[in-house]
Amino acid sequence: MRGTLQRGALAALLFVWSPTMAAAHAQAVTVSPVQGLSFGLLLPGTPETVSLDDVARRGVVALAGGGPLDVSFVLPSALATPEGGSLPLSFSTMSAGVLQSSGGSVVPFNPQQLQRVQLATDRVTHLVLGATAQPASTQRAGHYTARIIVIVSQPGT
Amino acid sequence: MHLVSRPSFLAAIALALLAPAARAVTVSPTALYLSARNPSALLTLINTSSRAEEIEIAFGFGYPTSDSSGTLAVVITDSAATGEPSAANWLRAFPRRLVLQPGQRQVVRVTVVAPAGLADGEYWGRVLVKSRGGEPPIEQTQGQVHMQLSLETTFATAVFFQKGTMHTGIAATTSAHRERDGVQFTVDLHREGNAVFLGRVRAELYDSADHRLAEAEDVVAVYRDLRRRFVLRSGSPLPDGPLEVRYVVDTERPDLPSVGPVRTEPTNGTVAVR
Numbered sequence A: 001m002r003g004t005l006q007r008g009a010l011a012a013l014l015f016v017w018s019p020t021m022a023a024a025h026a027q028a029v030t031v032s033p034v035q036g037l038s039f040g041l042l043l044p045g046t047p048e049t050v051s052l053d054d055v056a057r058r059g060v061v062a063l064a065g066g067g068p069l070d071v072s073f074v075l076p077s078a079l080a081t082p083e084g085g086s087l088p089l090s091f092s093t094m095s096a097g098v099l100q101s102s103g104g105s106v107v108p109f110n111p112q113q114l115q116r117v118q119l120a121t122d123r124v125t126h127l128v129l130g131a132t133a134q135p136a137s138t139q140r141a142g143h144y145t146a147r148i149i150v151i152v153s154q155p156g157t
Numbered sequence B: 001m002h003l004v005s006r007p008s009f010l011a012a013i014a015l016a017l018l019a020p021a022a023r024a025v026t027v028s029p030t031a032l033y034l035s036a037r038n039p040s041a042l043l044t045l046i047n048t049s050s051r052a053e054e055i056e057i058a059f060g061f062g063y064p065t066s067d068s069s070g071t072l073a074v075v076i077t078d079s080a081a082t083g084e085p086s087a088a089n090w091l092r093a094f095p096r097r098l099v100l101q102p103g104q105r106q107v108v109r110v111t112v113v114a115p116a117g118l119a120d121g122e123y124w125g126r127v128l129v130k131s132r133g134g135e136p137p138i139e140q141t142q143g144q145v146h147m148q149l150s151l152e153t154t155f156a157t158a159v160f161f162q163k164g165t166m167h168t169g170i171a172a173t174t175s176a177h178r179e180r181d182g183v184q185f186t187v188d189l190h191r192e193g194n195a196v197f198l199g200r201v202r203a204e205l206y207d208s209a210d211h212r213l214a215e216a217e218d219v220v221a222v223y224r225d226l227r228r229r230f231v232l233r234s235g236s237p238l239p240d241g242p243l244e245v246r247y248v249v250d251t252e253r254p255d256l257p258s259v260g261p262v263r264t265e266p267t268n269g270t271v272a273v274r
Helices: A005-017 A019-025 B006-012
Strands: A029-035 A048-050 A059-065 A067-074 A078-080 A086-090 A096-100 A107-109 A115-119 A125-129 A131-133 A143-153 B025-028 B031-035 B040-047 B053-060 B064-066 B072-074 B091-094 B097-100 B105-112 B121-131 B138-142 B145-163 B168-179 B182-193 B197-207 B212-222 B225-232 B243-250 B267-272
Touching (some): A029 B025, A029 B145, A059 A067, A115 A125, B040 B097, B053 B091, B064 B225, B105 B145, B182 B212, B197 B225
Parallel strands (some): A143 B145, B031 B145
Antiparallel strands (some): A029 A059, A048 A131, A059 A125, A067 A115, A078 A086, A078 A143, B040 B105, B121 B145, B138 B145, B182 B225, B197 B212
16 A cells, blocks of 8 residues: 555645645535426326426436546336335436536436546536336325435546 | 325326425545544535535445446445445444535544454445435425425445555456447456556557557546446548557546555556457
8 A cells, every 4th residue: 555644644634624625636526406307297007208308397417526427326216105106217228418518419328327427617517317207097196205316426436 | 095086196296306406515535545544534525505405424335347338337235245345334424414504514534443353455335425405305295195206416435444555456358349430449457456446548549650540548446347448439530451559557546535546557558459
């Protein structure tokens, strides 16, 4: 192992007194949800898909910072009720995308896989997310809940 | 379960899986190094949003793996599989739960409490900084239909606990072949030594006149084995003559903390394009 323990302790002290410096060594990033993913009215037995180009209904998460960032999702397969009810939800290999705020089109990717995103300090990068809801023809009412987890990590760690 | 008419239920299903809120937490650094003699490190959390953030610190295990096409995945679990050098159960954080007010900065101390008699080596884990926002999840109610949808963002920070002398290395097996619009370069990386190889792969495509036609580079974390695949594209059609890919795999990682990562000599090579 390289480096000495004394140097390690000094580095720790620097982190205490100057978090900004710590961030300079390992790019600090900020993740901000900015728009919900909304399906609107669903019809029984009729799947409803929100595409990445659906500006009004797609989900949007903003990423700010510099350098590359790895992003992955933990996606629910359904909304569920405490009583065991379920409303299926699915994501295709094109259900997520990257949109640079400088313009351009959405570059789709598979939300089931790790995605490398290149951030630039002079702009905000957006992740967009679509999905398909699949209500059954016999879908029952209830208290349905679900959660999406967005995991970010430093690439190559 | 409440029963309502189907039209009422259907009208109420307006899913909002991502909370439409301007909330954000910054976490740094993005990798922590601990050792037997220096068993704690600090994470700095900053709330850059305009409202309070509820933060929970947890620990998990997971590292990058790849499939046959070189696609990466990191599956983070609460506990590691048998035989994995996991430090997740030995990690502690103080505080574990906190509320960050807008603009507030908080330092979290991460400490490892390793069992006695532990064998020398490197042990891995992830600090999971979970942020849920200071407001309750979105709720949508119509009639007796009730939906509650939430979003959680997690910063997964790698933690390395090093005991004893660390060394790392890499063995690379490569291949390259022409594709319609470039050259596909595949490198299979096998880690040597007892520490994770955190480095980068750089590949350059040359023609027989030693002109560089294309290049590609990416960072890699080789915990055990990893396949990476690059497509080297030139701005113009590739020449018909012989081509070769020159590559280097090294531990040049200015994005990581200067103290902690184990470094080694670069591995270089050349592979003819089929």
